[in-house]
Amino acid sequence: MTKPNILLIGGGGHCKSVIDVIEQENKYAIAGIIDKKELIGQEVLGYRIIACDDELETLFQKYKYAIITVGQIKSNTLRVKLFKRVKEIGYKLPVIISPLAYVSRHSSVEEGTVIMHNAFINANAKIGKNCIINTKALVEHDATIEDNCHLSTASVINGGVTLKENTFFGSNATSKEYIEIDAFVKAGSLVK
Numbered sequence: 445m446t447k448p449n450i451l452l453i454g455g456g457g458h459c460k461s462v463i464d465v466i467e468q469e470n471k472y473a474i475a476g477i478i479d480k481k482e483l484i485g486q487e488v489l490g491y492r493i494i495a496c497d498d499e500l501e502t503l504f505q506k507y508k509y510a511i512i513t514v515g516q517i518k519s520n521t522l523r524v525k526l527f528k529r530v531k532e533i534g535y536k537l538p539v540i541i542s543p544l545a546y547v548s549r550h551s552s553v554e555e556g557t558v559i560m561h562n563a564f565i566n567a568n569a570k571i572g573k574n575c576i577i578n579t580k581a582l583v584e585h586d587a588t589i590e591d592n593c594h595l596s597t598a599s600v601i602n603g604g605v606t607l608k609e610n611t612f613f614g615s616n617a618t619s620k621e622y623i624e625i626d627a628f629v630k631a632g633s634l635v636k
Contacts, residue, residue, distance in 0.1 A: 447473040450509040450538070453497075453526050455479035455488045458515030458576070462558055463489050465542045466511075472538070475507055497526070501533055510535040512556060512574060516594040520610055524592050527556055527574040537574070545577075554591075563595075572609070584621070596631065 450472040452459055459477060466472055476494030483493045495503060500510075510530045514523045530537065537556035541547055545559045550567040553559065556574040560581070565571065569583045572591035577583065581595040584602045589595065590609040597615045601607060604622035613619075614631035625635055 447471060448509050449473050449475035449507050450511060451475055451503060451507050451535075452477045452491070452513040453500075453510055453530065454512060454514030455483060455486075455493050456513075456515060459488055459513035461560060461579070462511065462513045462540065463491065465540055465558060465560055468543050468561075469540060472509060472540075477513070478503075478510075497529075500530060500535075504533050504535060508534075508536055509538060511537060511540055511558065516576060516612060520592050520594065520612070523574065524610070527592070551583075566603075578615075 455477045466474060474491050476492050477488055478495050479493045481496040486493050512523055512526050514526060516523050539553045540558045542559060542561045544561040545563040547565040548567045551565045551569040553571040554573040557571055559577045560579040562580045563577045564582045566585045568586045570588045572589055574592050575589055576594040578595055578597045580598040582600045586604045587601045588606045590607060592609055593607050593611045595613045599613050600618040602619050602621040605619045606624045608626035611625055613629045616631055617629045617633040619635045629635055
């Protein structure tokens with residue numbers, strides 16, 4: 445059976461991590477990367493940058509799947525803008541889950557979210573659209589991660605926590621249980 449082709453929107457560091465997850469998951473064939481016009485023809489881990497954002501409408505005639513591979517550190521504005529744009533064009537944004545991650549069958553994960561290697565999503569957790577659940581991140585039972593959030597490497601979201609839309613939760617940060625977080629959380633923080 446032929447795997448569906450997928451376009452990766454953004455060719456930076458996060459793209460490299462997502463490529464590795466897509467290759468491991470083995471559900472999609474990477475058709476190419478979309479990035480800045482001046483980078484067309486270059487490669488990221490052996491995959492060509494084939495077009496820029498201006499060509500997304502034209503590419504939709506040939507490709508139906510896309511995933512946002514722009515990361516989020518200072519701001520998620522570009523990530524959110526690209527997600528909305530590819531949705532409006534009509535692309536399907538699948539959930540990408542590393543086979544090295546654990547996602548409870550009693551949890552839910554929405555479109556365009558990528559769950560990286562060794563992440564752990566426990567029972568009754570809810571993950572929204574266009575999220576990055578990075579390497580070794582832990583989302584405990586009954587937690588809600590709203591749309592466009594980034595849980596950085598080895599972060600811990602404890603039981604019953606709600607991470608509000610667009611929240612960045614830094615590497616090795618840990619939350620207290622049953623609280624609401626709506627902020628940029630620095631690496632190594634303890635959020636009470």
